[in-house]
Every structure is written in structure tokens, then in C-alpha cells.
Amino acid sequence: GPLGSMESIFHEKQEGSLCAQHCLNNLLQGEYFSPVELSSIAHQLDEEERMRMAEGGVTSEDYRTFLQQPSGNMDDSGFFSIQVISNALKVWGLELILFNSPEYQRLRIDPINERSFICNYKEHWFTVRKLGKQWFNLNSLLTGPELISDTYLALFLAQLQQEGYSIFVVKGDLPDCEADQLLQMIRVQQ
Template sequence: MDAIFHEKQEGSLCAQHCLNNLLQGEYFTPVELSSIAQQLDEEERMRMAEGGVTSDEYRTFLQQPSGNMDDSGFFSIQVISNALGVWGLELILFNSREYQGLMTNPINEKAFICNYKEHWFTVRKLGQQWFNLNSLLTGPELISDTYLALFLAQLQQEGYSIFVIRGNLPECDAEKILKIVRVEQQQRPKLIGEDDAQTSSGLRVNLNPKDQGPGLEERPLDSDEEQLRKALALSRQDMEVEDEEADLRRAIQLSMQEPTISGSTTSMPCAPKESNVSATSGTSSTGSIGGNQENSLSAEEIRRKRQAYFDRQAQLNTQAAAAQQQDTKPTGSDGQ
């Protein structure tokens, strides 16, 4: 995905990276964004001065730091909005009534800008595919159309503010190339600073070689597919646990049954030859116990036998513990 412009994080210049990744080029520098911020600060100062330069409000305003930028490189939404206005682009809040009333499918948009706790990043459509161009990632992250809405919903749940980009974005090489070929990404990019070792959980065989372009042969495992895989793995684990518990219950039942019980072949597919099983007990060959009730155990008898079994087990455990304690006691001198 070398054709995609992806500016990585430097300092706290995420607003600059967000804009350049959106526009797919080095369109803005910190100096240019600072100039926009200073212009906004001056406009705010002039509005405050209309109430009188000797007022307490105006003096308090002068003492406060700029709300549009700081020394770390942070820039406000007003700075980003003004910078995009140069290109005829505007921002619309994703969860606003104005936008939600349009009932627009997110995949039909061109780009989104996301913000949370002073961090900005871009999600943009290039060709017919969506990419997460977060500057904190080691590279662009492919987002499937089916997962885009879930991705945006998850960001909102985490507290992100999302803005829709409206207007004509400038042309870029990535847009031209990805209109012809489709990117396939096998391993998702990690956050900058994470271990470079990639796990094998994201590996997937490429099944569409005809849709590949040069150097774009990797096939992504969509996040919704990853979640499905995890859900299936968890369900398999639950099934294994249930199977183990069922086996344990069957073992306890078998251990509690006496070989002299008549009509008890229901749970014993291999009854011992010496057991006194009556051929005329009325128990069907399929193991149902709807035959002669006199040869079947009542619920009270089953309860008593189960309790007797656990009492015997507890007694054996107590005896074993006592024997072990006896073995560990000092025996005194050898002659005694």
C-alpha cells in the first residue's frame, strides 16, 4: 500500500497528520496551522474587546492560554475546519440531527475525521475501499464496507466525536490506483512502538489473486470476521466444558449404581454379566424406563443412594487424610 499517503505521529501534531492523511499529501505544516490558530485567537480577542477593554471578562480572556493551539502542537476543531475551508470542504457532526436526518449510509461518504481527548485521525475512502489512516498506526488499516458502520459505532461508544467530510477532495495517486485494483491486507498494522512481531492469528490464504495490484497481494481478515472467529472459538470452549461436565455426571451416576439393581440398563450400555438384570423387567431395548415401575428406582431411593455415595466418598477422604497425618508423625527413637 505504498501508494497511500500515511503521515505517522510526531510529537502531538496529530491534527496536522489528520489533515495531510485526509488530503493525501503534505498540504499543511505546523507553522501554517499555527497561523490559522493565531488568526482565530485575534478574532476572538476583537469580539471580547467589543464589551470594553477594561472589563473583567476581557482581562480574564487575555490571561487565558489560546483555545485553538498549545505548545505541544494541539490544534482545535476550529483550526481544522478553517484549514479544510481553504479546499472548499466542510465538517458535519456525524451524530447530529442534521446528518442523521439524511439517513445516509456511511459507506457512501468520502471521509470522516475522528477526535478523542485531543487526538485526531482520518478514516477515508480510496477507490472503493475504506482505510483507517490513524497516525498512531504503523501503516494504513483496511476497513471492510461491512465493518465500517460497526467501526464508527465503536468509536462513538468509546467517546469519539466523528465528523463527516463534505466537498470535493483533491485528486491523489492512491485514488487513481485503487479505482483499478483492490488492496488485500493479511496482517493489520500495529500501534507505533508495539513489538514488531506479528501473531499468526491474522493469517489468511488469498483467494482472489486476479483482484490484486503490484505489491498489494495481502488479504485482510475483517474485524467482523475476527470477532466471529473469536465467538466460534469461545462457543467451542463452552461445548468442551459442557462435554466434560456431562462425562463427569455420567461417571458419578455409573459409580452410584449397584450391579444388582434390576431394570437399570438405561445408562449402562455394557452391563456386567453378573448383574441380576431380569429379561422380563419391562425395560425396552432402547433404554427407556417406562416399563415395570416395580423394578425402577424411585426419586427418593435415588436421592438416598446418591447421598450414601457422597457420604462414603467423604469417609474415605477423611480416612486417607488421617492415615497421611499418621505417617507424617515422628516415630521417636528406633528402639521404641
């Protein structure tokens, strides 16, 4: 029945602080990224930053300070930066556009015409995405996917913005997933 269609939605629950991983996997609807892969992206970014800093001379004060600082792209708890998420999505030909940026707001695009959003506040990341014809909150802190009605979507995003969240629109074609195909045919009842 309708419950089965909800069960087809891939939903990784929170484990430690790996919300960036859950956020990506819930967006792509599968086990696409592991902490190891995200760490390697973070290390690569750190290395690129280090090389840019080194161009100013390895003896510079700035460079020494930079080397002493912990990575800005990840930490021991499993937090990953927006750059890591952005680079991970580039692998899938996806890009992030800041939804709450003035440039984007000027386009006056109804969020309903988008396919997915990634939301971030301090160290928490989560995905809101359309599957079939309905929107779902795939926050890894929830016990399961939460249906967001079309009428509530804009309000929900506005509420997050007020709470200080950065909201990014995910642009590009998401990989095919079972839930999306199934939910084209069946609507989930809340």
C-alpha cells in the first residue's frame, strides 16, 4: 500500500556527526559516499589551499599560521565543509546555488519548480527533495522521511532561513532512484 512507497525512500539516520554524508546519500538516494571518500575530498581541498598559501612563500607568517590551524574542511567529529559537499556533488554533475542569495531571489523562482535543496546550519546538514510529485524532508535526525505539502514548502524554507540556515538549490540531474520512479505513480499519504 501507500506505506510501501514511503519505505522505498532511502533515508540514512544520524550517526555521530556524519550528517554531511547522510545529507548527500539521502539526496542521491543511495550509499554513494562514505566518510573515507569525503575525507579524501577534504584532504585534497586542504592540500590545494596549502599550495595556494605556499605561493606567498613558505616562510610567511600567514603560511605558518595556516599550517598550525586544524582543517577548515573537516574535523574529527565527522563535520565536512560546504566545499567538500560541493566537490562531492560535482562528481555527479550537480552544483549548488545559494537559495537565499539576492541574485537567486531576484529570479523569483517558486521553490516548487526545483528538485532539491540542501540546508545547513552550524554543523548540521540535511536534504529536502522531491520524489515523484511530492516533497520530503530527509533530515537524518528524523526517524524517517517527512512529507512536506506543496503549500508548506515555501513556508518551511522561509522558516529555516529565519532560524539562520543557509539553503542551497541543487542544480543538475540527480541519478535515477527507485523511490522517484515509484512515487511518480503512487502518492504518499501522511
